[in-house]
Amino acid sequence: MNNCIIAQSGGPTVAINASLAGVLLANGENRYFDTVYGSINGITGIFNSKLLNLSELCATIPDFTEKLKVTPAMYLGSCRYKLPKHQDEPEIYEKIFKFFAEHDINAFFYIGGNDSMDTVLKLSEYAAEIGSDVKIIGIPKTIDNDLCGTDHTPGFGSAAKYIASSILEMAHDTYIYPVKSVTIVEVMGRDAGWLTAASALARNEYSCAPHLIYLPERAFDENAFIEDVKRLLETNNSVVVAVSEGIRDKDGNYISASSTSTDNFGHNQLSGAGKALESLVAERIGVKVRSVEVNILQRCASHLASLTDLNESAEQGKRALLLAKEGKSGVMVTLKRTGNTPYCVETDYQDIHDTANLVKNVPDSWINAEGNDVTEEMLTYLRPLIAGEPVIRFKNGVPEYLDVRHLKANN
Amino acid sequence: MNNCIIAQSGGPTVAINASLAGVLLANGENRYFDTVYGSINGITGIFNSKLLNLSELCATIPDFTEKLKVTPAMYLGSCRYKLPKHQDEPEIYEKIFKFFAEHDINAFFYIGGNDSMDTVLKLSEYAAEIGSDVKIIGIPKTIDNDLCGTDHTPGFGSAAKYIASSILEMAHDTYIYPVKSVTIVEVMGRDAGWLTAASALARNEYSCAPHLIYLPERAFDENAFIEDVKRLLETNNSVVVAVSEGIRDKDGNYISASSTSTDNFGHNQLSGAGKALESLVAERIGVKVRSVEVNILQRCASHLASLTDLNESAEQGKRALLLAKEGKSGVMVTLKRTGNTPYCVETDYQDIHDTANLVKNVPDSWINAEGNDVTEEMLTYLRPLIAGEPVIRFKNGVPEYLDVRHLKANN
Numbered sequence: 001m002n003n004c005i006i007a008q009s010g011g012p013t014v015a016i017n018a019s020l021a022g023v024l025l026a027n028g029e030n031r032y033f034d035t036v037y038g039s040i041n042g043i044t045g046i047f048n049s050k051l052l053n054l055s056e057l058c059a060t061i062p063d064f065t066e067k068l069k070v071t072p073a074m075y076l077g078s079c080r081y082k083l084p085k086h087q088d089e090p091e092i093y094e095k096i097f098k099f100f101a102e103h104d105i106n107a108f109f110y111i112g113g114n115d116s117m118d119t120v121l122k123l124s125e126y127a128a129e130i131g132s133d134v135k136i137i138g139i140p141k142t143i144d145n146d147l148c149g150t151d152h153t154p155g156f157g158s159a160a161k162y163i164a165s166s167i168l169e170m171a172h173d174t175y176i177y178p179v180k181s182v183t184i185v186e187v188m189g190r191d192a193g194w195l196t197a198a199s200a201l202a203r204n205e206y207s208c209a210p211h212l213i214y215l216p217e218r219a220f221d222e223n224a225f226i227e228d229v230k231r232l233l234e235t236n237n238s239v240v241v242a243v244s245e246g247i248r249d250k251d252g253n254y255i256s257a258s259s260t261s262t263d264n265f266g267h268n269q270l271s272g273a274g275k276a277l278e279s280l281v282a283e284r285i286g287v288k289v290r291s292v293e294v295n296i297l298q299r300c301a302s303h304l305a306s307l308t309d310l311n312e313s314a315e316q317g318k319r320a321l322l323l324a325k326e327g328k329s330g331v332m333v334t335l336k337r338t339g340n341t342p343y344c345v346e347t348d349y350q351d352i353h354d355t356a357n358l359v360k361n362v363p364d365s366w367i368n369a370e371g372n373d374v375t376e377e378m379l380t381y382l383r384p385l386i387a388g389e390p391v392i393r394f395k396n397g398v399p400e401y402l403d404v405r406h407l408k409a410n411n
Numbered sequence: 412m413n414n415c416i417i418a419q420s421g422g423p424t425v426a427i428n429a430s431l432a433g434v435l436l437a438n439g440e441n442r443y444f445d446t447v448y449g450s451i452n453g454i455t456g457i458f459n460s461k462l463l464n465l466s467e468l469c470a471t472i473p474d475f476t477e478k479l480k481v482t483p484a485m486y487l488g489s490c491r492y493k494l495p496k497h498q499d500e501p502e503i504y505e506k507i508f509k510f511f512a513e514h515d516i517n518a519f520f521y522i523g524g525n526d527s528m529d530t531v532l533k534l535s536e537y538a539a540e541i542g543s544d545v546k547i548i549g550i551p552k553t554i555d556n557d558l559c560g561t562d563h564t565p566g567f568g569s570a571a572k573y574i575a576s577s578i579l580e581m582a583h584d585t586y587i588y589p590v591k592s593v594t595i596v597e598v599m600g601r602d603a604g605w606l607t608a609a610s611a612l613a614r615n616e617y618s619c620a621p622h623l624i625y626l627p628e629r630a631f632d633e634n635a636f637i638e639d640v641k642r643l644l645e646t647n648n649s650v651v652v653a654v655s656e657g658i659r660d661k662d663g664n665y666i667s668a669s670s671t672s673t674d675n676f677g678h679n680q681l682s683g684a685g686k687a688l689e690s691l692v693a694e695r696i697g698v699k700v701r702s703v704e705v706n707i708l709q710r711c712a713s714h715l716a717s718l719t720d721l722n723e724s725a726e727q728g729k730r731a732l733l734l735a736k737e738g739k740s741g742v743m744v745t746l747k748r749t750g751n752t753p754y755c756v757e758t759d760y761q762d763i764h765d766t767a768n769l770v771k772n773v774p775d776s777w778i779n780a781e782g783n784d785v786t787e788e789m790l791t792y793l794r795p796l797i798a799g800e801p802v803i804r805f806k807n808g809v810p811e812y813l814d815v816r817h818l819k820a821n822n
Contacts, residue, residue, distance in 0.1 A: 012584050041589050073583040080588070165809045166708055172484040173423050173711040175818045177491070178452050201807070206814040237819065292706040297577055300584040303715060306808065386808030396612070397717065397797030398576045403617040407586045408648065 001104035003035045004324065006054070008141075009042035009081070009112035009119070012073035012296075013155025014162075014305045015313035016141045017402075019111050020075060021065040022317020023139075024058055028065070032325050037103065040407065042079030043110070043119060046099050047092070052076070052406060064402075069310055070390050071401040072302040083119045086126045093126045100134050107135040107324035111317075113142040113153075114357065117332055121356040124330030135324040138332035138352055139316055143299045145194035148358040149350045150334035154316060155299070157309030157385035160198030162301050163187055164386060166294060167202035167242065171209035174238040181288040182229055182281045183240045185210065186274030188298055190246040193217050193362045195298070197374045198382050199242035209240035216246035217362045218371040220255050225277070226284045228372050233287065247273050303399050307388025312345065319347035343384035412515035414446045415735065417465070419552075420453035420492070420523035420530070423484035423707075424566025425573075425716045426724035427552045428813075430522050431486060432476040433728020434550075435469055439476070443736050448514065451818065453490030454521070454530060457510050458503070463487070463817060475813075480721055481801055482812040483713040494530045497537045504537045511545050518546040518735035522728075524553040524564075525768065528743055532767040535741030546735040549743035549763055550727055554710045556605035559769040560761045561745035565727060566710070568720030568796035571609030573712050574598055575797060577705060578613035578653065582620035585649040592699040593640055593692045594651045596621065597685030599709055601657040604628050604773045606709070608785045609793055610653035620651035627657035628773045629782040631666050636688070637695045639783050644698065658684050714810050718799025723756065730758035754795035 006023055008016055020038075027033050038052040039045030058064050068075055086093045100108070108123065110116045120138035127134050140147045143159035167185060174183050187196040193215025202209055211232050214220055232239045247255045256272045274291035281289040316333045323331060331349045338344045366378040393400040417434055419427055431449075438444050449463040450456030469475050479486055497504045511519070519534065521527045531549035538545055551558045554570035578596060585594050598607040604626025613620055622643050625631055643650045658666045667683045685702035692700040727744045734742060742760045749755045777789040804811040 012587060041587075044589075071583070072580050074587045077589065078587040161808055165714060166712070168809050168812070169483050169711045169713060170707055172482070172812065172815060173707050175815050176423060176452075176485045176489040178455075178488065202809060204806075204809070206816045290707075293704065295703040295705070296581055296584050296701075300580045301577070302580060303576060383807065388808070389805055394800055395615070396794065397572055397799070398579050398613060398615070401579070401583065404583060404586050405617045 003104045004033045004107040005037040006109040007039035008074040008076045009116040014158035015154040018069045018310040018313035019139045019317035021068040022314035026318035026321040038076045041077040044079045067402045072300040077407045111139040117356040121352045135329040139320045146192035148360045151337040154313035157306035161306040161386035162304045164201035184277045184291040186293045189244045196244040210242035212241045212372045214243045216244045219250040220247040306386045307390045414515045415444045415518040416448040417520040418450035419485040419487045420527040425569035426565040429480045429721040429724035430728035432479040433725035437729035437732040449487045452488040455490045478813045483711040488818045522550040528767040532763045546740040557603035559771045562748040565724035568717035572717040572797035575612035595688045595702040597704045600655045607655040621653035623652045623783045625654045627655045630661040631658040717797045718801045
């Protein structure tokens with residue numbers, strides 16, 4: 001028997017199941033592996049023997065891969081587990097490779113972000129050391145787009161489309177009153193500003209929102225921000241600001257509330273960059289101001305996924321399977337952009353050492369001199385990633401996704 | 412000449428432009444009015460002579476009404492203006508009716524919520540008093556669904572679809588980790604719980620989220636809430652709670668933060684019911700907890716509009732025009748439900764006295780005995796309202812809506 005196993009890890013994205021679907025589709029085409037297993041809750045499913053037989057599900061659930069491709073979050077569940085070094089805890093590695101042997105597993109695919117790529121690195125190094133020929137392959141994902149060595153990551157395009165579309169809709173909402181107002185939209189991205197930058201894609205021929213964009217890559221200056229807003233309020237009634245949750249001042253302190261508040265239960269309240277800037281505008285400018293924390297929908301709103309993102313994510317899953325077939329291990333699938341007019345990408349791969357534990361920030365030259373907007377180069381990079389809309393089926397007025405009861409049953 | 416004028420007022424909804432489109436479509440069909448004007452920023456556009464010639468826009472912008480039907484917020488802008496009594500400030504009324512005379516206006520349509528219906532009431536009473544035959548007609552809208560005398564209001568179905576779909580997607584997001592967690596989703600609705608109730612439509616064969624629903628119509632009991640959550644955590648890893656922003660304790664105090672916090676600019680922070688319950692769970696139960704304030708997208712996310720809502724809103728606009736043609740005044744268009752299997756509604760109208768300044772709350776019998784869920788009757792009422800998805804065109808990866816530059820230019 002020649003089997004493989006897949007797991008997913010880290011935070012959800014809209015496209016992480018599309019990569020899983022890609023692996024299954026590629027195996028459906030060339031039947032390389034007899035059985036594709038899924039490990040529930042990341043690599044911990046292997047320790048805990050929580051498995052799904054994905055090949056069986058493909059064969060029995062109608063349109064399984066098609067529905068999987070648009071289902072948000074992780075069909076296999078996730079974990080937040082940092083694999084220790086094998087020098088420190090060899091028994092964990094022994095357990096994993098014993099599991100591989102018992103189940104005739106010849107390849108392990110890990111779909112995840114930075115921490116998952118660290119796991120791929122460690123497992124592949126261990127495999128080499130013990131002379132195992134189990135292929136260990138990483139498939140990236142993160143809405144933050146901060147993985148090195150790949151043009152962009154699965155999940156980012158959909159999150160970017162959600163941010164851009166939502167800001168356009170919120171801009172319509174802000175334009176209706178003939179009064180001065182400021183709307184601050186806080187976007188995810190603790191260290192890298194890619195997703196906040198994508199807010200610029202909301203702009204069109206009639207709407208300049210967001211009028212200001214602040215990324216964590218540049219130190220945030222409170223006075224410059226207030227001056228920026230004041231200047232814009234001279235010619236606009238409504239000013240929309242996109243701000244990364246991770247903005248910091250020049251000393252590296254997060255611009256957020258380290259607050260000790262007293263709600264009516266007497267508890268502490270915490271709030272982020274958006275709320276902090278809201279307070280600042282209220283106090284220093286005194287106009288109507290609102291902050292919106294774009295919530296977890298930016299990473300799970302499949303109903304607004306980017307078709308480009310889903311297709312590319314599936315392609316990366318397919319490529320991962322082919323890499324295993326070719327005998328590659330200790331690698332991560334990547335995307336290489338070969339052109340912008342027309343937009344063209346191809347899948348590739350790189351040594352996992354060149355990805356794991358590194359962070360790709362927004363290049364300084366893609367942020368304008370004032371640090372309150374992005375450049376045309378950034379827009380050229382971003383535009384193709386949000387193109388296209390998948391067909392989402394609806395049932396009883398809400399999106400129809402795959403049943404995930406197995407996650408609850410296994411937990 | 413026989414002209415009419417339309418204005419929009421109050422907070423945005425996804426369907427308020429569909430009603431405007433309905434008036435225009437009906438006039439396009441029977442050419443009753445020579446010119447349909449739009450008043451910018453509610454009735455204040457009449458005082459300030461800020462007008463659009465909507466008939467001209469229909470004739471010159473391709474697919475104008477079709478695009479209008481799916482464009483969020485208000486194409487004509489809004490205002491927050493409470494019309495004084497004509498006994499107190501007769502000159503305002505004189506100005507309005509002088510404007511009507513000068514522009515050969517024979518009907519005024521006001522699309523809005525409770526405050527706008529109060530304006531319809533006052534203007535129609537004044538018209539009767541001075542013997543004017545200008546027809547004054549109200550077309551309802553509000554995501555809160557709290558207007559009396561109509562089965563449901565334009566905008567509510569789309570907001571309900573957004574809430575239900577978003578909670579399903581957030582539920583997928585919460586199911587991925589094998590750890591106990593509570594997610595609190597705060598939904599708009601200060602006094603009426605209709606929209607929070609609609610969260611129940613997120614439930615399907617594999618997902619019971621939201622597991623708890625709290626509406627403002629019942630007094631919120633902190634201890635009962637904690638017991639509810641604890642009980643559910645015994646059998647579920649992930650508990651999702653939908654809560655109205657307007658919940659109050661038995662003495663009528665809002666469950667929200669009247670906080671004096673100290674963020675790192677030293678400003679006060681305010682937060683709502685969701686944050687308050689988050690703190691409560693953190694302190695009294697101690698599991699992972701997150702609160703999500705569903706932001707203004709619940710009232711402006713046209714990309715997730717209910718087709719039923721948009722179609723019914725357009726029908727109500729059409730009916731308004733026909734009512735004017737029939738000589739009716741001082742009335743509001745309504746919807747009468749004539750069946751649920753199959754769902755069937757027809758437009759009707761009622762005297763504006765029976766609507767203005769009254770609030771329709773959720774009937775007590777549609778909330779369960781424990782006050783933490785809604786009944787099957789509520790679900791039967793809600794289900795048809797979120798059915799169907801309009802075709803939303805996308806351009807460069809974001810929804811394509813109507814240009815609203817006239818709002819900025821006029822402000």
